[in-house]
Amino acid sequence: MSIDSAYDLVRRHEPRERLSASGRIYDDLRQRILSLELPPGTNLLRTELAAKYEVSQTPLRDALQRLQQDGLVQIFPQSRTMVTKIDIPLIHEASFLRKALETEVVRHLARDASDEVVAKARSVLEMQEAIAQDPSQLRLFHELDEYFHRVLFEGSGRGNLHRLIRSRSGHLDRVRRLQVHSPAKIRSILEGHVAILAGIEAGEEAAAMAAMRLHLFKRPDWVEEFRVAHAEYFA
Template sequence: MSRNPFSTGQTEGPGPASAHVPASARVYEALRGRIVALELPPGSALGRAEIAQSFNVSQSPVREAILRLEQDGLVLSYPQSRTLVTRIDRDRLREEHFLRTAVEADVARALALQSDPGTAVKLRGMLKMQEALAGEVEQIDLFKQLDEAFHEALFAGVNQLNLHRHVTARCGHLARVRSLDLPRKGKMRAVLDGHRAVVEAIAAGDAAAASGAMRLHLSGTIERLPEIVRENGAFFT
């Protein structure tokens, strides 16, 4: 029997923690997570009936989830035919990088100007957890979760979680390239060092340094793009 590509090996239906989450949102988040992680690589076909069965939902929330993924540029649906995961668009990738860098650099700047010691304490605690995983390739998934949580905490520090969700949804192509880049030797340590530079600038109340550190931190993957494309050409337009 072939493995269901939409199954995580666990029940996808609503449980205590997800009962209040709309079905379309659950399907969207799960599919987006697998696309970004390249578990559903470019060119993968998404069968709506199969997805509906896997998540124990009707096809209506599946259609809504796929529409959101289309708006994110992560899938393309052909009328009366099929839905495919898109290849990574290099032009859109650069737009997403510009958006994320501009927003997060300003978030880091705002945090430095706030001079809230509680924020620095929280961020340093997250750095300690990342430090324990840096270099442990078998823990890369957990490291990635902590990386995402770190950036979310920055937005939370300036009460801009809605903005964080917006930027995340608009940066799916960039997120896929980061998934390709993260296993690179030394990348986990580079991410940690970048986070640490941002936190120290925020703690020092140096807005210019915080903004600059964030820009430098977010530049690594995009600077390595030519090499990433050479190694994974089939994933790109």
């Protein structure tokens, strides 16, 4: 699986609304914020953004309003737009939401998953494995990670719930990017996907749910080390 194939897979299946100018801007800015290329506290200048994306103010404004709904930026009318600081209570809320919904999704798939869904999820996993050892492709690895979970939601007929999680997980995802993605960490992520898919394919609900819970597990105090190390990023 080539890197170009991986990019094509993710982009080809973007929701239709993200094919618009505002959707493309939203998606790119969101990824730049989540990857911490635009760290918490960054001021976003609309004139510079409009020039970068070669658009008028209207689609840019629409994209920024969507990011504000996600809690990733704060818009100060007639003044500035700032990338929000990371909010710890919202991290725990998003983590709870993910565990509750994703374990139910894999339970449903283990009971009644089509071969097509399993094959699609496996192809995403194979692409992740193909780029796992290339540090320069970490952003794509994360995008494929998100896409793997989206495939499961859509395969269970619950794509709207994945969009809900996505809109609520910005603070959680930013802290996850602060983690050191050592080869062991990357391997752990991949092994989690392998176990989840194995449970689904075998039709074993309990195994699929247990694999998902382990995959999403975080200690109650897991955020604290990152808050101490990067105090300037947190509210």
